[in-house]
Amino acid sequence: MSDYKYQTGFGSYFSSEDPRCPNSLPEGQNSPQKCAYGLYAEQLSGSAFTAPRTENTKSWLYRIRPSVIHEPFKRYEEAVHLTRNWDEQHPNPNQMRWNPFEIPTSGKIDFVQGLHTVCGAGDARSRHGIAIHVYLCNSSMENKAMYNSDGDFLIVPQQGILDIKTEFGRLKIAPNQICVIQQGIRFSVDVNGPTRGYILEVYDNHFKLPDLGPIGANGLANPRDFETPTAWFEDKEVDEYKIISKFQGALFIAKQKHSPFDVVAWHGNYAPFRYDLSKFMVINSVSFDHCDPSIFTVLTCPSSRPGTAIADFVIFPPRWSVQEHTFRPPYYHRNCMSEFMGLILGRYEAKESGFLPGGASLHSMMTPHGPDRNCFEGASNAVLKAERIADGTQAFMFESSLSMAVTKWGEETCQKLDKSYYECWQSLQKHFKISD
The missing domain is CATH 2.60.120.10 (Jelly Rolls)
Known part of the structure; x- marks a missing residue:
């Protein structure tokens, strides 16, 4: 062999x-x-x-x-x-x-x-x-x-x-x-x-x-x-x-x-x-704004609707981040697709704690999700310069136009569901103010 x-x-x-x-x-x-x-x-x-x-x-x-x-x-x-x-x-x-x-x-x-x-x-x-x-x-x-x-x-x-x-x-x-x-x-x-x-x-x-x-x-x-x-x-x-x-x-x-x-x-x-x-050729922004994750699609299984997939396999590989005047991590988001993420190795940029290799997450259709407080505060106040991100890391996503149901094993039997996951967003602060 x-x-x-x-x-x-x-x-x-x-x-x-x-x-x-x-x-x-x-x-x-x-x-x-x-x-x-x-x-x-x-x-x-x-x-x-x-x-x-x-x-x-x-x-x-x-x-x-x-x-x-x-x-x-x-x-x-x-x-x-x-x-x-x-x-x-x-x-x-x-x-x-x-x-x-x-x-x-x-x-x-x-x-x-x-x-x-x-x-x-x-x-x-x-x-x-x-x-x-x-x-x-x-x-x-x-x-x-x-x-x-x-x-x-x-x-x-x-x-x-x-x-x-x-x-x-x-x-x-x-x-x-x-x-x-x-x-x-x-x-x-x-x-x-x-x-x-x-x-x-x-x-x-x-x-x-x-x-x-x-x-x-x-x-x-x-x-x-x-x-x-x-x-x-x-x-x-x-x-x-x-x-x-x-x-x-x-x-x-x-x-x-x-x-x-x-x-x-x-x-x-x-x-x-x-x-x-590791052979994936990354395409990304070199000016401003965070691009949609579709730019990281490795393989797709298309549906009969143009541009809409039964499933996409997407990765978030090591790359340079250079955007100016931009909140660089993934933005807060509600999606008409289902997003199942896994982590092969390292730490995912938007959830550096809690999301571990061998684990997973599921954000279902129109359920809001995005960076935790630490990621938001850090990226909002960082000095923006060209930097490497995700080195030593490989996260991926299975994205689908179908609304997925979780099995009894996934929700109960495996006993690995993190019931405190929602807490990572609860401490996000109100920053709104009207200037004089």
Whole structure:
């Protein structure tokens, strides 16, 4: 598992074969009468067959056994905190903040068992909505793989490195990197010790790069910095290999006697990928005023309404702050979007105490939020000069046009909800006066 090789370019059409089997990719057609090495041809479609060419995604896999070889699926109950029930709690419009979510210290808990749903909206059956999860685990998935029939996973590690096997090859993901594993792709996660992170799940579409518009040809996340794995396979037979399917929000298990990671070669434009957040090219103001956080969008999942996202993944990276005559931190704000924030490392500029790595916050639609008193007073009276901000820090936001409900685990069971969060604004002073 130490040799990871990648191909670069977001949305590119790739071809890849494991060097142990040269010429395993067929030439001239996708499904010849007989594939090289006795392989099976299998297509994985990420869009409707008739989707426009610019939106059409698929890959052809050349594998030792077709993925159809498994026993019937049965219900899988081990991920007890994964849910699709957005009505189990009464709606709560309050500002919410969570202390760091607790990683299990006893027993073996793998990635699937450690999935916990915090909030979400919509319905996987109608292919409209999102869910936000955290994963809290301490053990590798042994002879077990998962795939998501409902949508894409955007995985944000916060503590611990993820060694991920996929049908397309292997990905190694560390904190301050992300990966996206699209709908239907089988994967397995190995960890080494206590591991924690966040997941944004989208049902509607796939993640894409945001349009740049007046920014021009360069900026934000550059396509060349995204990495897709190269082909790698294992020909492994076992007494029992578990395949976990997330289907209509529930989990199911099927058993087979071989590893699903037996793809010798593949080609297409539908593949998992990773991205290093330190490579993000920051765009910001060099004159005055605090720009909207949309300038920090890494990936977006667009809705049918122009300019409105089912979900945006936004980061707040290290950068220079140079604005003149400006309150530089985020302004006080009410938004028609839902804003879920997490902290990978360091201290967030607008909440330097209370908002901790491994924790989170949720500011729901039209619920006011903004800097605490210390941040407001400091930024209002600071001597404005060019300065570095957010060094050693990486905060992010999952922003959605959907109004999200918090689960019972998120509001009660996890016991990490900071019920005193509202107090950080209570000491804000009245400064208003009418001069003589």
